[in-house]
Each structure stands twice: as C-alpha cells, then as structure tokens.
Amino acid sequence: MNRWKKLIEELQSVANHHNTTAGTHEEDGATLVNHWQRGVPVYGEPVVTPTLLLFAALAAVGFTLSLVRFFSPLGRFSGMNDAYAWGIWKTFNVMTLTALGSAPLAVGMAAWVFNRQKLHMVMRAALVSGFLFYATGLVALGFDVGRAWNFYSIALPWRWNAESAMLEISFCMPVYCFFFLAFENLPLVLERFYYTGTDQTKAFLRLCAPPLRRIYPFMLIGAYVFPLMHQSSLGGLMLLAGNKVHPLWQTPLLPLLYLLAAALCGLGFVTFLLLMACLRYSRPLDLGVLRELGNLLSYVCFFFFAVRFVDLLWRRQLGTAFALDKMSLLFLLETALILAPAVALRSRAVRETPRKLLNMAVLACLGGLLFRFIPTTIAFFPARHARYFPSAPEWLMTVGYISLGIAAFGLAVKYFAVLPGEIKDWNYMFRLVRRRRQAAIPEGEKLWPASLSTQ
Amino acid sequence: MSPAINRRQLLLGIIGAGGAVTGALATSAVAEEHPAHPVAPPDAVSMLYDNTICTGCKACMVACNEANGLPSDTTLSGGLWDMPTDLNSKTKNIIKLYEEPNGKGFAFVKKQCMHCLDPACVTGCPFGSLKKDKWGAVTWNSSLCIGCRYCEVACPFDVPKFEWDKWNPKIVKCEFCFDQRLEHNQQPACTGVCPTGAVIFGKRTDLLAKAKDRIATSPGKYFENRVYGEHEAGGTQVLYLSGVAFDKIGLPKLGSTSLGHYATKVTSVIYKWLSGPILAAGILGAVIKRNWNRHEAESAAREKQTGLKDQL
Numbered sequence: 076m077n078r079w080k081k082l083i084e085e086l087q088s089v090a091n092h093h094n095t096t097a098g099t100h101e102e103d104g105a106t107l108v109n110h111w112q113r114g115v116p117v118y119g120e121p122v123v124t125p126t127l128l129l130f131a132a133l134a135a136v137g138f139t140l141s142l143v144r145f146f147s148p149l150g151r152f153s154g155m156n157d158a159y160a161w162g163i164w165k166t167f168n169v170m171t172l173t174a175l176g177s178a179p180l181a182v183g184m185a186a187w188v189f190n191r192q193k194l195h196m197v198m199r200a201a202l203v204s205g206f207l208f209y210a211t212g213l214v215a216l217g218f219d220v221g222r223a224w225n226f227y228s229i230a231l232p233w234r235w236n237a238e239s240a241m242l243e244i245s246f247c248m249p250v251y252c253f254f255f256l257a258f259e260n261l262p263l264v265l266e267r268f269y270y271t272g273t274d275q276t277k278a279f280l281r282l283c284a285p286p287l288r289r290i291y292p293f294m295l296i297g298a299y300v301f302p303l304m305h306q307s308s309l310g311g312l313m314l315l316a317g318n319k320v321h322p323l324w325q326t327p328l329l330p331l332l333y334l335l336a337a338a339l340c341g342l343g344f345v346t347f348l349l350l351m352a353c354l355r356y357s358r359p360l361d362l363g364v365l366r367e368l369g370n371l372l373s374y375v376c377f378f379f380f381a382v383r384f385v386d387l388l389w390r391r392q393l394g395t396a397f398a399l400d401k402m403s404l405l406f407l408l409e410t411a412l413i414l415a416p417a418v419a420l421r422s423r424a425v426r427e428t429p430r431k432l433l434n435m436a437v438l439a440c441l442g443g444l445l446f447r448f449i450p451t452t453i454a455f456f457p458a459r460h461a462r463y464f465p466s467a468p469e470w471l472m473t474v475g476y477i478s479l480g481i482a483a484f485g486l487a488v489k490y491f492a493v494l495p496g497e498i499k500d501w502n503y504m505f506r507l508v509r510r511r512r513q514a515a516i517p518e519g520e521k522l523w524p525a526s527l528s529t530q
Numbered sequence: 531m532s533p534a535i536n537r538r539q540l541l542l543g544i545i546g547a548g549g550a551v552t553g554a555l556a557t558s559a560v561a562e563e564h565p566a567h568p569v570a571p572p573d574a575v576s577m578l579y580d581n582t583i584c585t586g587c588k589a590c591m592v593a594c595n596e597a598n599g600l601p602s603d604t605t606l607s608g609g610l611w612d613m614p615t616d617l618n619s620k621t622k623n624i625i626k627l628y629e630e631p632n633g634k635g636f637a638f639v640k641k642q643c644m645h646c647l648d649p650a651c652v653t654g655c656p657f658g659s660l661k662k663d664k665w666g667a668v669t670w671n672s673s674l675c676i677g678c679r680y681c682e683v684a685c686p687f688d689v690p691k692f693e694w695d696k697w698n699p700k701i702v703k704c705e706f707c708f709d710q711r712l713e714h715n716q717q718p719a720c721t722g723v724c725p726t727g728a729v730i731f732g733k734r735t736d737l738l739a740k741a742k743d744r745i746a747t748s749p750g751k752y753f754e755n756r757v758y759g760e761h762e763a764g765g766t767q768v769l770y771l772s773g774v775a776f777d778k779i780g781l782p783k784l785g786s787t788s789l790g791h792y793a794t795k796v797t798s799v800i801y802k803w804l805s806g807p808i809l810a811a812g813i814l815g816a817v818i819k820r821n822w823n824r825h826e827a828e829s830a831a832r833e834k835q836t837g838l839k840d841q842l
Contacts, residue, residue, distance in 0.1 A: 315683070
C-alpha cells in the first residue's frame with residue numbers, strides 16, 4: 076500500500092515537473108499553442124474512467140440486444156416496415172456515419188496525394204476513428220440484413236450482380252475496413268508491441284518493419300480507391316429509388332455528392348476529434364495543422380455547395396429549393412450548415428481560434444450528415460402512406476455501436492500513440508516508465524503508459 | 531530506374547492510356563445493358579387487366595393463394611377469412627376498390643408484380659436473387675437472398691414484401707406463377723380463373739395490340755386513351771386499362787426511362803472492366819509514389835535529428 080502511495084507521489088512530482096518546465100508553450104489567448112511532432116499516448120491517467128464505463132455499458136446494452144435480434148424476427152424488433160424497409164442501422168450507422176469515418180480517406184488523400192505534409196501528423200487519429208466508424212457500421216449492417224447466412228456468396232464472384240450498388244458496398248466496405256484500413260492501423264499497434272515487448276519481439280518487429288514499409292505505399296492506393304468507390308456507391312444506392320426520393324435530393328450526381336459529403340465530414344470530424352481530445356487530455360494544440368484542416372474544409376464545403384447549386388440549376392429545381400415548404404426548409408438548413416463554415420473558415424482569425432474552428436467543424440459535419448441522411452428517410456416518400464420511427468431497440472443498438480466506438484477510441488489513445496503531441500511528451504513518458512520500473516512494482520513489467528495508471 | 535522516360539512522361543502516359551481505354555469503353559457501351567427504353571423480347575409473357583370489366587369477385591386472390599401456397603391474411607377478419615388491405619408477405623395478388631369521393635362511381639384495381647422490362651429490383655439485387663427469368667418473369671431465389679431489402683426500396687410499384695415476422699424471412703412477390711404453372715405450359719392462376727376476362731394472359735405484343743384495339747373501339751372509355759405499363763418505368767409486362775385516373779387506383783405516375791438505366795448510366799461506364807478504378811489506382815499510385823519518396827527522405831532526416839523512430 077505504501078509503495079503505491081509513494082509511486083503516486085512520484086508520478087505527481089514528475090507530472091508537476093513536466094507542467095512547470097513546459098515553458099516553451101506559446102500563449103495564444105487561453106490556448107496553449109505548440110507543435111505536434113509525433114503521436115504520443117495519453118499517459119499518467121487512469122485507463123478505466125467513469126466515462127469509459129458509461130460508454131462500455133451502453134455498448135453492452137447494444138450488443139446484448141444485437142444478440143437478441145439474431146434470434147428474433149426483424150418486425151418485432153424494429154420500426155421498419157415494407158414501405159420504409161431500411162431503418163437507422165443502414166441509413167444512419169452505415170450510410171450516414173461512415174461519412175465521419177471517411178477521415179482516413181479525406182486526410183490521407185490530402186496528405187499523401189495532395190502533399191499536405193502537415194496533415195501526416197493527424198493521420199493516426201483519422202485512421203483509428205475511421206476504422207471504428209466502419210467496423211461498428213458493418214456490425215450494424217450484419218444485424219440489419221434478414222438472411223445473413225447467405226452472405227457467403229460474397230466469396231463467390233460468379234454470383235455477383237456487378238451492376239448493383241449494394242454488391243459494390245457489401246464487397247468494398249468490409250475489404251476496405253478489415254484489410255486496407257486495418258493495415259494502415261498496423262504500425263501504431265506494432266509500435267506498442269515494439270516498445271513493450273521482449274528483446275525477441277523487438278528483433279522480430281525490426282525484421283518485419285522494412286517489408287511493411289515497402290508495401291505501405293501500394294496499400295495506400297487501395298486505401299483510397301476502395302472508399303472512393305463505396306462512398307460514392309452509398310449515394311448510388313438511392314438512385315434506384317427514383318422519384319420516391321424528393322427531387323431536391325434525387326439527382327444523378329448523388330454518388331459524387333455523397334463522396335464530397337464524406338470528404339467534408341472526414342475533414343470536419345478529424346478537426347472536431349483532435350480539438351476535443353486535446354481539450355480532454357490537456358494536450359497543446361498545433362494551430363498550423365488545424366489551420367490547414369480548416370482551410371481544406373472550407374474549400375471542400377464550397378465545392379460541395381457549388382456542385383449542389385449547379386445540379387439544382389441544371390435540373391431546374393431552384394424553385395423547389397426556395398418554396399419554403401418542409402422539404403425546402405430542410406434543404407436550406409442543410410445548405411446553411413455547409414455554407415456557414417465554408418464562408419467563416421475563409422477568415423484566418425476563425426481558423427486560428429480553436430473554439431471557432433471547433434464550432435465550424437461541427438456545423439460542417441452536421442450539414443454533411445444531414446445531406447447523407449435526408450434522402451434515405453426524411454425525403455423518402457414510398458408509394459403508399461406509411462410511417463417509420465426507430466423502435467427502442469433500434470435506438471439502443473445504434474447508440475450501443477457508437478458507444479463502442481467512443482469507448483474503443485478512449486482506450487486506443489491510452490494504449491497507442493494516436494494523439495499528436497511533442498517529442499518532449501514522448502520523452503517524459505519514457506522517463507516515467509523508468510521511474511516506475513525503479514519503483515519495482517512486482518506486476519507490470521510493461522513499458523507503456525497504460526500501466527502508469529494511478530488506479 | 532531507367533532514365534529513358536521521366537516521371538512526367540510516365541504519368542502523362544498513364545493518363546493518356548487510361549483516357550483512351552475509357553473512351554474506347556464508352557463507345558463500346560453502345561449496346562448497353564440498361565437502355566433507357568427497353569424493348570420487350572418477342573417471347574415476353576404478359577397480363578392485361580381491364581378494370582372496366584372486373585367485377586371484384588376476388589377469385590384471382592383465392593387462386594393465387596392456392597397456387598402459391600400462401601396463408602390467409604386474417605388480421606382484419608378476426609381470424610376468419612382472407613382479408614388483406616394491400617400486398618403483403620401473405621398476399622401476392624390483391625383486388626382493391628377505389629370509390630370516388632362523391633360516392634358516384636368506383637373502380638377496381640388488381641395489384642401484383644408488374645414484371646418490368648428492366649426491373650429496378652433486379653438491378654439492385656446484390657447476388658442476383660431476383661432475376662429476369664424465362665419469358666421475362668421476375669423470380670426470387672431464396673438461396674441467394676441476403677435479406678437486404680434493397681428491392682423494396684427500389685421498386686416503384688411497392689411490390690416486394692418482406693416477412694418481418696419470420697426468423698427466416700423471405701421476399702414475397704408475384705413471380706408470374708413461374709415454377710408452379712408457367713414452366714408447365716399453364717397460364718398464371720389469376721388469369722386462368724378470372725370469370726369475366728378482366729385479366730387475361732398472353733404474349734406482351736399480342737396483349738398490347740389487344741389493349742390498343744379496345745381503346746380504338748371505344749375512344750373516351752379509358753383514362754387518357756392509353757395503356758398503363760406500355761412505357762412506365764421503361765415498360766412493364768403487366769398492362770392496365772382503366773376507366774378512372776391511374777394514380778387514383780394506385781398506379782404511380784412514372785417517367786418512361788427505366789430506373790436501371792437512370793441508376794447505372796454513369797457507373798456502367800466507370801466500372802466497365804473496372805477501367806475507372808484501375809485508372810484511378812494508376813494515377814494515385816504515381817502521385818503517392820512520388821510523395822512517398824519525398825516523405826521517406828524527410829522522415830529519415832527527422833529520425834537522424836531526433837533519434838526517434840519515425841511514425842507512420
């Protein structure tokens with residue numbers, strides 16, 4: 076017991092030392108401004124927090140219900156019906172939320188294709204969050220389909236209906252998530268093994284590193300081609316619904332617009348995520364990187380708006396857009412949510428004020444999400460009069476999948492070097508580890524921040 | 531690295547070759563799979579329903595249930611007799627009554643699958659569980675269906691139904707009595723049993739001519755003097771003649787372009803032989819390779835400077 080107390084005191088002193096010597100921070104208003112130099116795990120904090128437990132509990136509820144769903148007919152379980160055959164598992168968790176999960180695509184293409192070097196620093200946050208959005212979305216999809224046992228056909232290409240957007244999605248999304256995205260996430264997992272492993276592990280990983288690095292750029296190609304395909308196909312799904320979708324949203328450009336909305340949400344979400352995480356874990360911010368994200372976000376928002384406007388003009392639907400009925404107001408709301416950040420983020424002052432940047436990123440995300448959700452449900456008018464409102468289990472399962480993502484991200488930032496920080500942080504972390512080793516706590520030969528928890 | 535071609539030339543070459551391939555494919559796509567206005571094959575079977583003849587006896591509903599082994603929908607009748615309100619997972623065929631709001635005049639309508647010439651459900655079905663079978667009947671194969679219900683979202687006529695109350699749910703829709711009767715050279719149960727000839731069976735070309743004949747003999751009798759299904763959604767194999775407006779009896783106003791054409795006209799070019807994705811991969815590959823090398827050089831310099839392994 077005493078030994079624990081001593082350790083905690085020591086940790087405290089190191090932490091204090093850290094805080095007092097962090098003198099190179101530049102004050103900009105109330106925000107510490109600094110440079111992000113490399114991913115650093117969140118250390119010196121308890122792993123298990125009440126928040127984590129809350130989200131884990133919500134996830135547990137969701138997954139328990141999923142298990143029940145597996146043995147229950149869909150009708151009794153959900154608010155879906157023959158007119159609204161798709162509920163929020165498909166329309167929200169998959170068709171809408173994977174837009175937020177497109178950060179690896181949006182940020183990755185900006186960094187690797189359009190050579191925005193600064194953005195490499197936020198790739199890990201994008202990759203981990205993107206993987207979680209996709210993985211939980213795919214789980215939702217698995218419980219949504221009525222005859223999941225026939226899905227093995229995906230391995231039999233001669234059964235594919237290649238012209239079906241649904242086929243494209245059911246093939247591309249799992250392959251992207253569990254192959255390309257998983258591979259992109261591999262370095263940060265192996266990194267932990269490297270630093271916590273035995274000498275043997277280290278030697279093995281040192282052997283693995285060069286070939287992994289050699290195939291990495293080739294995997295990047297797949298990691299961008301695949302989501303470019305399925306993110307646009309998600310919009311392509313609604314094309315077949317024809318005039319059941321309100322003319323403000325039913326356009327041959329739906330695939331392109333869904334893709335642009337994915338880029339917009341991806342950039343917006345990673346900005347939001349970094350600002351929130353840095354706030355939560357008291358990390359300094361790097362306004363150079365955030366400014367770049369805000370800048371790109373603004374351009375993508377403008378581009379989205381331009382395409383949307385030209386499309387409405389071309390299809391002569393501008394009158395419908397300003398008819399000021401329910402659908403037109405919805406359209407105006409969605410457009411305002413995208414146009415506001417586009418305009419505001421042109422101002423350098425907005426891009427450099429974290430609070431305003433956060434607000435604008437949230438608005439853009441909401442706009443993009445609305446655009447992707449509306450044609451599937453709100454602006455979807457089936458041939459016969461019917462209503463759809465998600466049932467309680469549908470809500471709980473959707474919340475459960477999202478909670479699982481949040482909880483997993485909360486764990487990931489502590490176990491892996493996801494969040495960007497300074498080299499100084501990295502070094503402090505290892506100094507703490509060394510102290511802890513000297514304190515010779517019997518269990519816990521681990522050399523990684525999670526083991527530094529004070530609980 | 532051979533100095534014969536530099537990077538710019540290579541990139542331009544890739545783009546040029548890709549463009550040529552795409553162009554060639556675009557022109558070769560003339561014989562497209564989803565023409566905007568599909569032409570019915572000569573052997574396409576058809577149903578012609580004329581609601582000025584129908585007496586609403588519902589013999590076709592009974593015959594349909596019997597032929598397809600469907601249970602009775604007794605929700606409304608307190609468990610006594612078949613009384614569906616619309617097509618549902620127990621009803622593949624239904625006669626509905628439309629009454630004018632002023633009480634003067636009424637019309638029946640028979641609803642079942644329209645057997646589109648280019649069905650949206652078939653275009654969307656990921657594993658070809660729904661397919662355009664022999665004679666143009668749209669059939670469903672239980673062993674290929676994953677239950678994604680895209681057919682329900684896609685169908686403009688609100689036809690495919692899902693067994694929401696079953697653990698092993700099926701898609702229920704009229705299949706033109708394909709297995710039960712068509713394959714045995716018999717006409718569908720509903721047309722076979724109709725006592726007044728309100729719904730008749732035949733080749734689509736014959737029935738279309740017959741319908742136009744009826745319009746010609748009594749002009750003004752039929753709504754808009756036209757056959758519903760001749761052009762709707764690219765044309766359907768079930769044809770309607772109606773004394774009242776089509777939308778009043780639940781036949782939606784649709785364009786003459788097939789939904790399959792609308793949904794695939796761009797993607798069928800992009801995805802033809804995967805030329806679009808391959809072209810994208812080529813361009814992305816060239817650019818990423820260049821940026822990757824630059825990044826590697828920078829990260830090596832950074833590693834030297836900080837003494838820390840670079841992170842990917």
